[in-house]
Amino acid sequence: MALFNRTPVAPLEYTRKLWMRSWVAATMFFLYAPLLVLMIFSFNDSKRNVVWKGFTLKYYEKALNNDSLVEAMVNSLTIAGLATVFSLVLGALAAVMLWRFKFPFKGAVEGTMSLPIIVPEICLGVAFLIFFAKIEWPTELPWPLNLSAITIAHITFCFPFVAMVVRSRLASFNIEEEEAAKDLGASEWQTFRDILLPHMKPGLIAGALLAFTLSLDDFVITFFTSGPDTITFPVKVYSMVRFSVTPEVNAASTILILLTIILTAVALKLQGVKAIADTH
Numbered sequence: 001m002a003l004f005n006r007t008p009v010a011p012l013e014y015t016r017k018l019w020m021r022s023w024v025a026a027t028m029f030f031l032y033a034p035l036l037v038l039m040i041f042s043f044n045d046s047k048r049n050v051v052w053k054g055f056t057l058k059y060y061e062k063a064l065n066n067d068s069l070v071e072a073m074v075n076s077l078t079i080a081g082l083a084t085v086f087s088l089v090l091g092a093l094a095a096v097m098l099w100r101f102k103f104p105f106k107g108a109v110e111g112t113m114s115l116p117i118i119v120p121e122i123c124l125g126v127a128f129l130i131f132f133a134k135i136e137w138p139t140e141l142p143w144p145l146n147l148s149a150i151t152i153a154h155i156t157f158c159f160p161f162v163a164m165v166v167r168s169r170l171a172s173f174n175i176e177e178e179e180a181a182k183d184l185g186a187s188e189w190q191t192f193r194d195i196l197l198p199h200m201k202p203g204l205i206a207g208a209l210l211a212f213t214l215s216l217d218d219f220v221i222t223f224f225t226s227g228p229d230t231i232t233f234p235v236k237v238y239s240m241v242r243f244s245v246t247p248e249v250n251a252a253s254t255i256l257i258l259l260t261i262i263l264t265a266v267a268l269k270l271q272g273v274k275a276i277a278d279t280h
Contacts, residue, residue: 035257042250059247060255069252072236079147079232080215083154087211090155091162092204096196098163099170116157117164125224128153132225145227153225154215161214162207169203209267213260 045056063069098110116124132143143149173196181191219234226235233256240249 038250039254039257042247042254044247044250047246059251063248063251063255066248068231069233069236069240072231072233073255075147075231076216076233079151079154080212082151083158083215084208084212086155087159087162088204088208090159091207091211092166092200094159094163095166095170095200095203099167113160113163116160121157121218121220124153124157125221128156128221129224145225146230149225149227150222150230150232153221154218157221158211158214161210162204165207165210166200166203169200173199205267205270209263212263216260217256 041052042059043055043057044052045054045058046052094113098106098113103109128149129145132145132149135143178191178195181195186194217234219238222232223235223238226232231239233252237249237252237256240246240252
């Protein structure tokens with residue numbers, strides 16, 4: 001009788017887990033297979049991407065020796081760095097304002113801040129182009145479409161993302177900690193520095209990473225706000241792809257991918273260290 005009372009070899013729960021794992025694996029493959037193919041063919045010793053002829057690093061050397069490509073990378077890193085710093089300050093202050101205070105038309109302010117997240121980038125790009133064309137300060141000429149214009153545009157659409165991330169972090173803050181610090185004689189600045197800011201730190205790190213990544217790989221808004229003498233890395237790669245997709249383009253794209261992965265790993269490491277410190 002024991003032979004007839006055995007449990008099924010593949011129970012329903014095991015089948016569900018297998019199905020979910022297969023679905024996740026297929027999704028990951030669909031998302032990351034093109035990136036892996038791009039990175040693999042960046043080492044291809046052939047001018048044609050469709051034929052593999054051997055391993056080489058010459059296209060990385062060629063990409064790094066391309067002065068215009070290196071200049072575009074430096075421009076992108078400079079813009080992304082400035083946009084991250086200003087977006088972090090503005091986004092953190094906006095998050096604290098919306099989380100702490102009640103004021104008239106607060107809903108309208110929140111909706112307005114969400115517009116750069118909701119509105120398509122093509123619309124933002126055209127809007128920024130018209131905006132800078134209409135500004136005639138400090139001279140009577142339109143605002144030049146250079147690094148300053150790109151940086152201002154990037155700050156405008158990056159800081160709402162930072163505000164959203166930081167505000168979600170503030171939702172878990174225990175207001176009693178702040179009140180206890182004030183009862184013990186702490187000033188507003190001391191309370192913000194020693195109580196609120198450490199709690200915000202993981203959100204600030206995540207927001208800074210998000211702002212830097214969005215600025216670094218943005219193409220649409222940058223395309224509309226850059227002049228003929230100013231070019232960024234994504235725009236440069238796009239101009240190279242218009243002629244042909246060569247291993248040099250793959251090498252340049254791989255450098256950008258690796259840079260983003262390294263920054264993500266550093267941010268996750270910092271968040272992990274912060275989480276461990278909080279537990280102790």
